[in-house]
Amino acid sequence: MQTSRLYSLIFRNFTKTYYKPKFGNLNIHKNYFHATRATNEADKTAPPAEGFMTEVAQSKFVKNTREEALNNPELEETNVAQGETKKMNMFQAINDAMRIALDTDDTAVIFGEDVAFGGVFRCTMGLTEMFGKDRVFNTPLTEQGIAGFGIGMAAMGHTAIAEIQFADYIFPAFDQIVNEAAKYRYRSGGIFDVGGLTVRSPCSAVGHGGHYHSQTPEGYFTHTPGLKIVMPRSPIQAKGLLLASIRDRNPVIFFEPKILYRSAVEQVPIDDYELPLSKAEILKTGKDVTIVGYGSQIYILEKAIQIAEKNIPGLSCELIDLRTILPWDVDMVAKSVNKTGRLVISHEAPQTSGFSAEISASIMERCFLRLEAPIQRVCGWDTPFPLVFEKFYVPDAIRCFDAIKEVVEY
């Protein structure tokens, strides 16, 4: 993670210098490109997991072989079922999805801060060279402008893939996304829409991101009918869900847990495929407790389940990855809770008005008589995302285990 952090810090500062050339330093410019090229070479083979999220490296949900990767009912219906796979980490899988999106749609363009150089997390690496500066280009530091600009393009029926460099920077674009993008179809009575808009943004904790490089702001947007919110957990999921998001005829915000960019590595089908939106996935079946999460939190929950099943003999937990947070797959969760009678929900964002509140209320309405224990929410505390207290803030495996124990012993 050290490397990634340095990149993000350097690139961010660099960008500010770059757009004011008269104060800039040409040497920085030159070195920058050399650095990019060197990294580009190195990235052709997937780097090993860097071990900063041990839960991912040890996860049973990560598909390490072609057979594991293709042993997936959702992929069986696609044209990759017989195809090849390639070892990719999550930023490479996302890069691959965008390459396919641009290749298959002449109206698709990618823009955002530093994306022409590959982006701070390397997701757009090589795409400018492949598709030209007209289709993959840098914008000024102008999040509100980026969102508005993408909305304008999408209103013309084009495919706009915008990157907001960190989810923490999405707030200047909040008005554009909530008032313009989400309502364009509704307020024009369907004459216009911005279905071609996809906003990608790295989110969630990374170990040391501090206040403005760690937030998971899905909750703000889930309050907005008209948007779709997606968060993948792995390279295979990221590629399929991103392609589906780009092609979905609704504006989609695609949050990418940044800790997974390098640490999650899978055998990813090399061909074009989509995974369904608004459909959750049962990663592990169980009969006693339903556990719901999304994004990188899935691996924390997997570990919590391991601890719980070891410590409470006979316990079996069912783990559900929501994948699409809005509109969410309430049926699958309700069906599971009707079976288990217990529900634990976990996400990194603060608890108050977090999406777990919505899940909890909806399930309480649907499964009231089947519930054996109060629904537990394990979330970030209601504080700004802290720098030095990150380990205390995040809903780690022990806190999740505690909640599982709570519902079992109630």
Added chain:
Amino acid sequence: MLLPVSRVVTRVAACRGSFLFRGFSSESSSESVKYTLPETSFKTYKCDPPPLEIEVKKNEALDMYKDMVLMRRMETTADNLYKMKLIRGFCHLCTGQEAVPVGMEAACTRDDAIITAYRCHGYTLMRGATVHQIFAELMGRSTGISYGKGGSMHMFAKSFYGGNGIVGAQVPVGAGIAFTQKYLGVKNATFIIYGDGAANQGQVFEAFNMAALWELPAIFVCENNFFGMGTSAARSSANPNYYTRGEYVPGIRVNGMDVLAVKHSCAWAKEWTFSGKGPMVMEMVTYRYGGHSMSDPGTTYRTREEVQHMRSTNDPITGLRTKILEWGFATENDLKQYEKEARAIVDEAAEKAKNDPYPKESELWTDIYVRGTEPDSIRGRECEEIGTVHKS
């Protein structure tokens, strides 16, 4: 796109040539005069002004006159409908500012794009909506231009990307539209309209930057009516010369009360962007006779005398009327006849809209997501409860 049949019909109507649907038809005529615009018509920044000598065609002048008369009549009637509580919510009228939408449309083709703020009735009319569709929208009827779902600030038509309610938000959206025109290689421009109040929004400058950086066919049009709601330009803007505020983008200040100056400068600005010189900032100096919205009498921050003075010396309709008579394009009687026709069209449209139905309850959850991908229920209300929601 899958839409119920009734909707398709209204959309086709909305996209048709406007005159036909407004009940006017102008006989083609090659009659024209040479005219020199007053030197005060333009003031430029970082560019040479357009030539002042123009040719005015008879039927074009008459069409613009008819449009302005119809627009004024429509807004006056909307004012009354609001006071009768038939129009609810927000309502911003463009009485006094008619020359800007009319002159701009005269310089545009239907493939040029226009996007504006919430004072949008005039532009909607010029982009091909009928008076009836606008009234129906204002009254929230299903026959409205946005099927009654938008209201005063949310009207759309072909190549008209809307009335937009959030101050300044339409400006970067317009830059995106202009980019797409450039990307497609079409010879069209986007007129992006905002007010003198919105001129101080950060997004406006973000859009200037992007448009200049990428040399987009974007024409930023600041409609300066001297008051951002109730605050005068001098009290809100460090630099009230809005045509210079693009800094690195050339600009032109235009007498926005003279429809001929507006038309001529808009055509010139389009040529500017087509020649690869990038965007242009236009400042249309204009004046609204009414308040900012229906809840503003418009007389607390300016005097009645000021409004009256502007009406009697600068009115765009009177200005063109004088010229038409001077040039012999029409007689006093002809013009009176147009005004009578406009009144009849507006009265009939208002009457028809009053009797139109409200949108069906099922519209509450249409157009949130693309048809076929919407969730089964929205906040606990199932689609089947209404039974008319289209699932594919």
